Amino acid sequence: MSQIPVSVPAQEIMGSGHVACPGCGAAMAMRNALKVLGPKTVVVIPACCWSVIDGPTPHSVVGVPVIHTAFETAAITATGVRAGLRARGEEDVNVMAWAGDGGTFDIGFQSLSGAAERNEDIIYVCYDNEAYMNTGIQRSSATPWGAWTTTTPVNNPKSRPKKNIVDALAAHHIPYIATASVAYPEDLVKKFERAKSIRGMRFIHILSPCPPGWKSVPEQSIRISRLAVKSRVFPLFEVLDGWKYRLTQDPEPVPVNEYLRLQGRFRHLTPEAIDQIQQDVDSRWNQLQQRIASSF
Amino acid sequence: MGHVLIDQEGKPVFAASTGRMEWNHTGSWRYMRPRYENKLPPCTQGCPTHEKIPQYFAQVKRGDYRGAWEIILEDNPLPGVCGRVCYHPCEDVCNRGEFDERIAINALERFVADQNLDRRYPASFRQPSNGVNIAIVGSGPAGLSAAYQLARRGTAVTIFEAAAEPGGMLRLGIPEYRLPRHILDKEIHDIQSLGVEIRTGQRLGTDITLEDLQNRFDAVILALGAYRGRAVDLPGRHLKGVRSALDFLRELNTHQPVDLPERVTVIGGGNTAIDAARSARRLGADVTILYRRSRTEMPAVREEIEAALEEGIDLKECCTPVEVLGDESVRGLRWIKTRLGEPDDSGRRRPIPIPGSEAVLETGAVLLAIGELPELESLPALGTTGSRIAVNDHYQTNLEGVYACGDVADGPVGTVVDAIATGKATALAVLHSLLDQKPAANQPPVVTYDQINLDYFRHQSRPALPHLDVRDAVQSFTEVNQTLSPDTAEQEAVRCFSCGTCIECDLCLIYCPDVAITRGSNGVPYVINYDFCKGCGVCVEECPREAMTFEEELSCTN
Ligand SMILES: Cc1cc2nc3c(=O)[nH]c(=O)nc-3n(C[C@H](O)[C@H](O)[C@H](O)COP(=O)(O)OP(=O)(O)OC[C@H]3O[C@@H](n4cnc5c(N)ncnc54)[C@H](O)[C@@H]3O)c2cc1C
Ligand SMILES: Cc1ncc(C[n+]2csc(CCOP(=O)(O)OP(=O)(O)O)c2C)c(N)n1
Ligand code: SF4
Ligand code: SF4
Numbered sequence: 001m002s003q004i005p006v007s008v009p010a011q012e013i014m015g016s017g018h019v020a021c022p023g024c025g026a027a028m029a030m031r032n033a034l035k036v037l038g039p040k041t042v043v044v045i046p047a048c049c050w051s052v053i054d055g056p057t058p059h060s061v062v063g064v065p066v067i068h069t070a071f072e073t074a075a076i077t078a079t080g081v082r083a084g085l086r087a088r089g090e091e092d093v094n095v096m097a098w099a100g101d102g103g104t105f106d107i108g109f110q111s112l113s114g115a116a117e118r119n120e121d122i123i124y125v126c127y128d129n130e131a132y133m134n135t136g137i138q139r140s141s142a143t144p145w146g147a148w149t150t151t152t153p154v155n156n157p158k159s160r161p162k163k164n165i166v167d168a169l170a171a172h173h174i175p176y177i178a179t180a181s182v183a184y185p186e187d188l189v190k191k192f193e194r195a196k197s198i199r200g201m202r203f204i205h206i207l208s209p210c211p212p213g214w215k216s217v218p219e220q221s222i223r224i225s226r227l228a229v230k231s232r233v234f235p236l237f238e239v240l241d242g243w244k245y246r247l248t249q250d251p252e253p254v255p256v257n258e259y260l261r262l263q264g265r266f267r268h269l270t271p272e273a274i275d276q277i278q279q280d281v282d283s284r285w286n287q288l289q290q291r292i293a294s295s296f
Numbered sequence: 297m298g299h300v301l302i303d304q305e306g307k308p309v310f311a312a313s314t315g316r317m318e319w320n321h322t323g324s325w326r327y328m329r330p331r332y333e334n335k336l337p338p339c340t341q342g343c344p345t346h347e348k349i350p351q352y353f354a355q356v357k358r359g360d361y362r363g364a365w366e367i368i369l370e371d372n373p374l375p376g377v378c379g380r381v382c383y384h385p386c387e388d389v390c391n392r393g394e395f396d397e398r399i400a401i402n403a404l405e406r407f408v409a410d411q412n413l414d415r416r417y418p419a420s421f422r423q424p425s426n427g428v429n430i431a432i433v434g435s436g437p438a439g440l441s442a443a444y445q446l447a448r449r450g451t452a453v454t455i456f457e458a459a460a461e462p463g464g465m466l467r468l469g470i471p472e473y474r475l476p477r478h479i480l481d482k483e484i485h486d487i488q489s490l491g492v493e494i495r496t497g498q499r500l501g502t503d504i505t506l507e508d509l510q511n512r513f514d515a516v517i518l519a520l521g522a523y524r525g526r527a528v529d530l531p532g533r534h535l536k537g538v539r540s541a542l543d544f545l546r547e548l549n550t551h552q553p554v555d556l557p558e559r560v561t562v563i564g565g566g567n568t569a570i571d572a573a574r575s576a577r578r579l580g581a582d583v584t585i586l587y588r589r590s591r592t593e594m595p596a597v598r599e600e601i602e603a604a605l606e607e608g609i610d611l612k613e614c615c616t617p618v619e620v621l622g623d624e625s626v627r628g629l630r631w632i633k634t635r636l637g638e639p640d641d642s643g644r645r646r647p648i649p650i651p652g653s654e655a656v657l658e659t660g661a662v663l664l665a666i667g668e669l670p671e672l673e674s675l676p677a678l679g680t681t682g683s684r685i686a687v688n689d690h691y692q693t694n695l696e697g698v699y700a701c702g703d704v705a706d707g708p709v710g711t712v713v714d715a716i717a718t719g720k721a722t723a724l725a726v727l728h729s730l731l732d733q734k735p736a737a738n739q740p741p742v743v744t745y746d747q748i749n750l751d752y753f754r755h756q757s758r759p760a761l762p763h764l765d766v767r768d769a770v771q772s773f774t775e776v777n778q779t780l781s782p783d784t785a786e787q788e789a790v791r792c793f794s795c796g797t798c799i800e801c802d803l804c805l806i807y808c809p810d811v812a813i814t815r816g817s818n819g820v821p822y823v824i825n826y827d828f829c830k831g832c833g834v835c836v837e838e839c840p841r842e843a844m845t846f847e848e849e850l851s852c853t854n
């Protein structure tokens with residue numbers, strides 16, 4: 001096959017009419033996740049863009065029951081939903097917490113860590129747009145080094161590296177962790193299929209381009225996501241049981257600047273700063289390679 | 297309707313709203329509008345007849361070879377011929393060439409034609425009469441193509457042909473090892489099946505007159521080709537054994553006895569030269585080709601030059617003849633080396649003899665293949681550009697109702713596909729003038745290489761074309777090149793980017809964040825729901841092949 005074929009399940013659970021911005025990666029991610037999980041799914045959404053995207057009560061775009069919950073409580077609310085379903089003998093329902101990076105890396109981290117440590121039977125998805133977008137693009141611990149946000153202006157951009165959430169979750173020895181990209185829908189779908197087939201705590205980290213927050217053009221959301229993977233800024237891999245690493249996509253690499261230059265939030269970066277990012281990306285990639293090599 | 301979880305007693309598991317969001321018409325946010333619009337692939341533009349290449353490849357991929365054939369037939373009634381002898385300008389501009397290797401378009405065209413050798417035109421090709429009656433003189437590719445396009449539109453067509461059999465240079469010039477006659481016969485029969493009458497043995501100027509045709513028909517199309525060898529000023533040219541290469545080929549191709557000496561020299565670098573050389577080689581001669589420029593300037597089809605070299609023909613580049621030696625018959629040829637100077641009117645560099653570099657070559661025959669010109673002496677009333685019939689943009693000559701196309705007319709000459717293209721254009725011009733049938737409207741823009749989204753493609757090489765082993769090839773006039781296997785043909789069709797032509801890969805539908813694209817019906821691949829499309833443009837940007845267009849909402853008419 002000369003054109004790389006892409007296929008995803010035909011069923012549409014999510015509908016039209018949501019209020020995500022044009023070109024929103026988080027909307028694409030939800031659409032594909034639900035194609036796999038299907039109608040027997042409960043979604044738990046803490047405060048984040050998606051609590052707005054979904055629509056005003058009593059309306060909802062996702063097509064399955066949604067529980068809107070407080071900012072810091074995605075994991076624990078999902079845990080409670082699972083307990084309730086179990087108490088009622090409903091064993092064949094997927095429970096998915098769906099939170100932003102603020103709700104995952106920052107304020108929700110305590111309840112997430114607790115659920116992970118107890119190996120709760122939930123799928124926790126973090127759609128990571130690398131800032132608090134819903135409230136106006138404030139930095140989170142997921143914001144990458146050097147990026148502009150409204151709280152890290154260009155004369156004082158983010159000075160700390162992005163928190164490595166996958167490492168943090170791996171430290172909890174949960175059965176399944178994966179990174180996924182909306183630019184690789186088939187890979188994303190496979191990861192949700194794998195997650196669906198496993199019991200216990202599953203964590204999926206999806207990089208979600210945000211045109212207003214990243215100062216990028218909507219039509220390039222997929223292109224940017226793909227460049228994140230190709231530049232190895234956001235490698236696509238899985239971690240089984242907290243220590244078995246496996247790369248799932250390994251496209252021809254490109255320099256990080258290919259990824260950075262399409263986004264206004266990186267426009268102020270000097271060539272030295274871009275070199276610094278390249279070095280960080282390279283060393284994280286090498287570390288990932290070592291982990292993969294010692295995994296099996 | 298949302299999905300409500302129901303417990304064993306049929307009650308909802310917990311309270312959940314079932315109201316969806318379809319009331320919220322987010323299409324009102326849009327200021328840019330995506331739409332499906334196929335663009336022009338460069339190959340289609342590069343093909344003089346504008347064959348719809350990715351469109352028929354789509355049928356090849358589905359295994360619908362009849363469908364593929366019918367798409368080619370829109371533009372070209374001789375795919376079996378062109379699939380063998382065309383110089384394929386389509387391939388020169390193929391976008392895939394910049395990525396890895398050009399698509400083997402010509403081989404696929406041949407493949408499609410060969411899959412349909414036992415098929416006839418669909419019934420829809422026969423149209424009720426349009427009341428128009430046309431005479432065509434000459435049954436080469438130009439005349440055949442014009443006749444076909446006219447007949448398909450209900451026109452009565454009579455072709456007058458001087459030779460005993462139709463086909464022009466396809467029968468009299470091109471040798472059988474390149475174009476087996478059953479292929480040519482089949483495609484001519486197909487054209488005749490539309491009611492086209494071909495009267496052979498009818499020479500304009502002797503058997504019929506132009507005035508007579510003008511009186512009896514609504515219009516006359518002259519497609520006489522170019523047969524007369526150019527005159528040369530070469531001392532010794534009247535010796536026995538010096539002759540035109542085209543005459544030699546014509547005798548061979550009409551199965552007259554030809555006897556050749558052991559050593560033969562061909563002068564020229566076009567198809568006639570190569571064909572004469574390879575034919576002489578097959579008759580057992582030792583053959584040398586003398587060409588006054590370098591190999592890259594040779595006008596012959598590239599693959600033919602390579603095949604000639606493989607078959608052991610000696611090519612002397614940058615050499616020009618000075619004198620044919622001999623008493624009564626040819627014994628040898630004195631020649632001189634050349635170097636290339638400034639470009640001449642043809643744009644090619646002018647060969648300049650290098651003094652003192654003369655040498656003599658032993659040879660028993662000299663075949664001259666330095667170009668052919670039309671014979672127009674019997675048609676004195678026609679305006680010419682010196683050597684060819686002058687025509688305007690509508691292929692009209694200076695005489696009322698008389699048109700000209702192919703090699704006899706001024707314009708692109710010297711190739712089969714240009715003859716087919718000008719024949720087609722002439723037919724349409726005739727109908728336009730007589731019936732006011734307008735030719736098709738303006739063309740969409742051409743897809744450039746940088747518009748192809750390369751992230752979706754993997755490198756893959758062009759298939760080698762199957763052909764006879766050279767040792768066997770030079771033993772007979774059996775066809776050298778062979779047809780691709782169905783598997784290889786399919787793979788090659790798949791390898792094509794399908795520039796500007798939707799292949800229904802679903803990417804646009806998969807990526808839409810607003811679930812605004814659905815599959816269509818009745819031949820419409822996809823439908824965009826503008827009630828919800830926010831105009832993000834992801835679909836347009838990700839389409840690997842520019843089969844979608846993104847335009848400002850305010851400038852849209854609907
Ligand atoms: C040896 C050779 C090899 C070639 N190889 C290739 C190739 O590989 N690829 C390629 O693209 N091109 C090739 N060409 C060129 C190509 O064949 C011609 O350009 C093409 O055939 C021109 O088409 P036409 O219809 O204009 O004329 P022709 O094919 O020459 O047909 C003209 C017809 O008109 C008839 N005719 C002429 N005068 C009269 C008259 N007074 N009354 C009635 N009928 C008349 C002739 O008998 C003939 O049948 C080759 C040419 C030659 C000679
Ligand atoms: C306890 C609490 N603090 C602050 C807020 C205000 N708030 C709502 S959403 C949000 C940011 C969410 O950021 P993130 O989780 O990254 O999701 P995004 O909006 O980027 O999709 C904030 C700060 C809140 N709802 N609750
Ligand atoms: S890739 Fe296919 S469609 Fe594009 S120019 Fe080449 S043959 Fe034509
Ligand atoms: S991807 Fe969807 S929303 Fe975006 S322009 Fe295309 S159809 Fe419209």
Ligand code: SF4
Pocket residue numbers: 332797798799800801802803804805838839840841842843844
């Ligand atoms: S993305 Fe694929 S399906 Fe959509 S328009 Fe382009 S070629 Fe057609």
Ligand SMILES: [Mg+2]
Pocket residue numbers: 100101102128129130131132133134
């Ligand atoms: Mg966020």
